Amino acid sequence: MEPQVKTIDDFVALVGDELGLVIDREDVGRHLDEVAGWDSVLLxxxxxxxxxxxxxxxxFADVLxxxxxxxxxxLAVGA
Structure with missing residues (x-):
């Protein structure tokens, strides 16, 4: 199966589609505490x-x- 998350834009779309969390590219670089609506359950x-x-x-340990x-x-795409 071809990976569906290849770019940061794919990642932003995945976060919105899967988690219902509306973010933009700027939010991706913010500290998690600064991302509106983020919590550990979403992780x-x-x-x-x-x-x-x-x-x-x-x-998982690195993600934490x-x-x-x-x-x-x-971490997810091996960058």
């Missing part, structure tokens, strides 16, 4: 969606240390 949903859409396991959505994206 679990995001990890599940990323693993399904990328076909890769995302290192991530301070931004941008870092979570990088």
């Amino acid at each position: 679990l949903g995001l990890l599940t969606a990323l693993e399904r859409e990328t076909g890769r396991r995302v290192p 240390e991530a301070t931004s959505l941008e870092r979570i994206y990088a």
